Amino acid sequence: MSLAETHRRATSVPNDLDAFWLPFTPNRAFKRAPRIVVGAKDMHYFTADGRAVLDGAAGMWCCNAGHNRAPIVAAIQQQAAELDYAPPFQFAHPKAFELASRLVALAPGDLAHVFFCNSGSEAVDTALKIALAYHNVRGQASRTRLIGRERGYHGVGFGGISVGGIVYNRKHFGSLLAGVDHLPQTYNREQQAFTKGEPEWGAHLADELERLVALHDASTIAAVIVEPMSGSGGVLPAPKGYLQRLRAICDKHSILLIFDEVITGFGRLGYAFAAERYGVVPDMITFAKGATNGAAPMGGVLVRKGIYDAFMQGPEHVIELFHGYTYSAHPLACAAGLATLDVYRDDGVFERAKAIEPVWADAVMGLKSEPGVLDIRTVGIVAGIDLAPRPDAPGKRGYDTLAAAFNDHDLMMRITGDTLALTPPLIISETQIAELVDKVRDVIRAVN
Numbered sequence: 001m002s003l004a005e006t007h008r009r010a011t012s013v014p015n016d017l018d019a020f021w022l023p024f025t026p027n028r029a030f031k032r033a034p035r036i037v038v039g040a041k042d043m044h045y046f047t048a049d050g051r052a053v054l055d056g057a058a059g060m061w062c063c064n065a066g067h068n069r070a071p072i073v074a075a076i077q078q079q080a081a082e083l084d085y086a087p088p089f090q091f092a093h094p095k096a097f098e099l100a101s102r103l104v105a106l107a108p109g110d111l112a113h114v115f116f117c118n119s120g121s122e123a124v125d126t127a128l129k130i131a132l133a134y135h136n137v138r139g140q141a142s143r144t145r146l147i148g149r150e151r152g153y154h155g156v157g158f159g160g161i162s163v164g165g166i167v168y169n170r171k172h173f174g175s176l177l178a179g180v181d182h183l184p185q186t187y188n189r190e191q192q193a194f195t196k197g198e199p200e201w202g203a204h205l206a207d208e209l210e211r212l213v214a215l216h217d218a219s220t221i222a223a224v225i226v227e228p229m230s231g232s233g234g235v236l237p238a239p240k241g242y243l244q245r246l247r248a249i250c251d252k253h254s255i256l257l258i259f260d261e262v263i264t265g266f267g268r269l270g271y272a273f274a275a276e277r278y279g280v281v282p283d284m285i286t287f288a289k290g291a292t293n294g295a296a297p298m299g300g301v302l303v304r305k306g307i308y309d310a311f312m313q314g315p316e317h318v319i320e321l322f323h324g325y326t327y328s329a330h331p332l333a334c335a336a337g338l339a340t341l342d343v344y345r346d347d348g349v350f351e352r353a354k355a356i357e358p359v360w361a362d363a364v365m366g367l368k369s370e371p372g373v374l375d376i377r378t379v380g381i382v383a384g385i386d387l388a389p390r391p392d393a394p395g396k397r398g399y400d401t402l403a404a405a406f407n408d409h410d411l412m413m414r415i416t417g418d419t420l421a422l423t424p425p426l427i428i429s430e431t432q433i434a435e436l437v438d439k440v441r442d443v444i445r446a447v448n
């Protein structure tokens with residue numbers, strides 16, 4: 001019996017969809033034609049009616065080593081039986097230390113400490129709070145301003161949406177955090193269309209930080225936060241030299257630089273962290289998603305030694321940072337994280353992503369002349385495909401594509417408006433890359 005068949009027999013579809021309010025989903029459209037998965041293995045999801053759906057999204061940029069990997073499943077099961085929960089304030093359990101050490105070993109430079117939380121949004125808000133508190137404990141309390149970037153996505157906490165730059169995530173939620181400013185986004189279709197990897201044009205946009213410094217004065221600026229590649233904003237790789245320039249300007253003005261690596265971490269761009277790909281050591285890295293291969297909620301912030309040390313002053317019985325979550329370093333998440341790092345190492349997942357990047361880029365660029373395709377961008381094992389919006393309804397073509405892919409072509413992918421985002425598990429074979437691209441071609445033609 002196939003895996004898909006096993007799932008079809010073992011599971012049933014719920015008959016009342018009303019109570020659950022789905023996040024970031026048009027609920028009424030979804031509930032009229034739901035897309036429900038009941039199982040997964042490696043490169044596929046399975047539906048209750050026995051279909052195997054090719055995962056072109058690694059769930060949601062999470063499952064870099066593919067689904068339901070046996071060592072990760074076993075680690076979670078064993079941990080649940082051994083130690084279900086341990087309080088993270090004033091107490092701890094061994095795997096929290098072990099995982100922190102393993103993560104630090106993967107990180108570049110002197111990113112020597114980890115603060116754990118449960119999601120990317122929490123990781124971002126944690127990093128922003130650490131930045132503010134860091135300047136405070138060093139006697140530079142005037143450094144309160146936070147700088148994000150247009151089209152940036154940093155989760156949904158108030159800190160994250162304030163530094164984020166996606167209008168729909170901001171416009172309904174009041175005045176947000178005070179004292180935030182934004183760098184310009186880095187995409188320019190005229191200059192960059194159909195680029196594989198980092199575009200040549202755009203490094204100069206980092207100099208806009210100098211303009212913000214001139215406007216606000218460095219003494220008021222705490223930190224800059226950017227994604228090394230904007231994912232949810234539409235798959236926008238950093239222009240060549242841009243991140244290096246941002247690092248230099250931050251150094252010049254003692255502004256902290258935070259890389260939000262919630263999707264670029266753990267192999268997506270061919271390295272443990274994108275920071276390594278670009279040869280830049282940020283002051284903090286936020287991570288989540290791939291940290292546990294998506295198998296348990298976990299996020300965190302990698303912090304440079306000097307920042308941690310600045311807090312380790314004063315009487316030893318006093319808490320240094322008044323921040324944390326009930327589920328920080330949850331035992332199940334730590335067990336999942338440790339097993340995940342083993343799988344990444346043993347299977348050479350990051351190295352493989354790096355090796356197949358050219359194959360991936362060439363295959364996806366093959367969609368260039370399909371109807372309505374305005375641009376394609378690739379970097380690491382990621383691709384963004386801009387489709388021409390329907391004149392009367394921006395976002396509708398994107399939504400139709402997502403639905404048709406799942407319903408008619410056995411393909412899961414993500415969309416941002418009319419941009420398709422392809423981000424499969426990094427274990428994808430060359431045959432599966434070809435299969436995925438064929439499916440996307442069929443869908444694009446079908447919804448034209």
Ligand SMILES: Cc1ncc(COP(=O)(O)O)c(C=O)c1O
Nearest residue numbers: 119120121153154155260262263
């Ligand atoms: C760059 C980035 N930061 C933060 C987040 C938020 O993560 P979460 O949904 O786990 O809160 C995301 C989610 O996609 C992300 O892409």
